Amino acid sequence: MLNSLNKKYPFNDNLKVNARSISSVSLGIFLFLLFFQPFEIQNPDFNNRLIILATFGAITLVLLSIFRVVIPSIFITAFSEERWTILKEIIIDLLFVICNSVAFAFFARYVGQIPMTFPIVINIVIISITAAVVVVLTNQFYLLKKKVQKLEPSPEQNGKKETKEPPKEIEFESENKTEYFTLFLEQLILIKSANNYIEVIYKHNDEIKKKLIRNTMKTTEKLLQKYPEVIRCHRSCMVNKNYIKKVSRGSDGLELNLFDYPQVIHVSRQYVLQLKEALKTS
Numbered sequence: 207m208l209n210s211l212n213k214k215y216p217f218n219d220n221l222k223v224n225a226r227s228i229s230s231v232s233l234g235i236f237l238f239l240l241f242f243q244p245f246e247i248q249n250p251d252f253n254n255r256l257i258i259l260a261t262f263g264a265i266t267l268v269l270l271s272i273f274r275v276v277i278p279s280i281f282i283t284a285f286s287e288e289r290w291t292i293l294k295e296i297i298i299d300l301l302f303v304i305c306n307s308v309a310f311a312f313f314a315r316y317v318g319q320i321p322m323t324f325p326i327v328i329n330i331v332i333i334s335i336t337a338a339v340v341v342v343l344t345n346q347f348y349l350l351k352k353k354v355q356k357l358e359p360s361p362e363q364n365g366k367k368e369t370k371e372p373p374k375e376i377e378f379e380s381e382n383k384t385e386y387f388t389l390f391l392e393q394l395i396l397i398k399s400a401n402n403y404i405e406v407i408y409k410h411n412d413e414i415k416k417k418l419i420r421n422t423m424k425t426t427e428k429l430l431q432k433y434p435e436v437i438r439c440h441r442s443c444m445v446n447k448n449y450i451k452k453v454s455r456g457s458d459g460l461e462l463n464l465f466d467y468p469q470v471i472h473v474s475r476q477y478v479l480q481l482k483e484a485l486k487t488s
Contacts, residue, residue: 211293217285218345219278227344228270231337236263244329248319258318265309266337273302274341299338306334374433378406380420387417391433395449395467399423399442409466437484439473447484 218224239245239259247255277298278285284294310330314320374391389408398405404426406417423442430436430444438444445462452463460473460481473481 211296212291214287215290215292215295216287216349217278217290217295218349219285220348221275223345223348224274227341228267228274230344231270231340232263232267234340235266235333235337236260238333239263244333245314245318245320245326258313261313261317262310265313266306266334269302269306269309270337270341273298273305295342299342302338303331303334306337307331310334376430376433378404378417378419378421378426378429381422381425382420385419387419391435391446392448394436394446395464396443396445396471397423397426397436407467414466434484434487437477437481439471439477439481441474443471445471450485453481453485 236259239262240256247258249255249258283289307330310333311322311327314326314330315322320326376389376391376394378387378389379385387406389406389410393408393410395407395409395414398407399422400418402420402422403418404421404423406419408415408417423444427438427444435447436444437447439462445464449464449466450462451465454461454463456470456472458472459475460478462471462473464471
């Protein structure tokens with residue numbers, strides 16, 4: 207039981223929300239006393255009765271302001287989210303109920319000339335408890351709303367919601383246009399020149415496969431111009447930059463180590479700048 211009371215409890219330190227809830231509760235008390243008349247005010251003048259009833263609301267306004275705004279603003283550390291607990295919340299609410307009930311009783315007895323009967327005392331205590339409960343519920347509703355707003359994406363995020371593009375598809379064709387071969391860009395690892403053919407090395411079902419197509423590197427490079435991910439690194443080789451694992455300097459210049467491909471790819475001097483620019487934009 208004690209452990210549950212020592213659990214952290216968020217204290218609402220939002221001045222605007224506190225001011226709104228405190229003023230609403232105080233006005234509610236005034237209207238309740240005005241329309242339901244639980245107290246028998248011994249004063250024949252209607253205007254004086256209104257002032258007395260309004261003062262009950264003012265008492266609650268002052269006490270709630272002290273307990274919910276003034277004291278927390280003085281002892282900021284004690285009311286911080288890290289230190290505030292359920293037990294402390296119960297204590298401060300209980301103190302308010304006691305102070306408000308005592309203030310109501312004294313004012314009712316000595317100003318309102320209301321006889322302090324047992325039902326009147328019970329009504330005073332119930333009104334004080336109700337005021338504290340309403341403030342606590344209002345604050346909890348605000349804190350809950352704040353948490354929900356954090357979880358919900360903002361309109362800007364909704365507007366910028368990225369839509370996934372469909373996978374890019376590459377269609378290779380032979381020089382005489384009698385043979386066609388299609389694969390997704392994400393499958394392509396590299397393309398190598400093999401005499402009058404190009405050798406397409408790609409990944410399929412976690413296996414490295416090769417496909418020979420009768421064509422030239424020059425024609426293939428033109429075909430792949432619309433795919434900036436595929437870059438020329440040698441007169442006889444093109445690579446998918448998404449498969450580049452490491453760029454290192456070897457004895458003959460730059461070398462590329464690729465994912466899922468064991469051989470080292472050499473970079474010609476004429477393609478070094480082109481490679482560097484392509485990797486910068488990745």
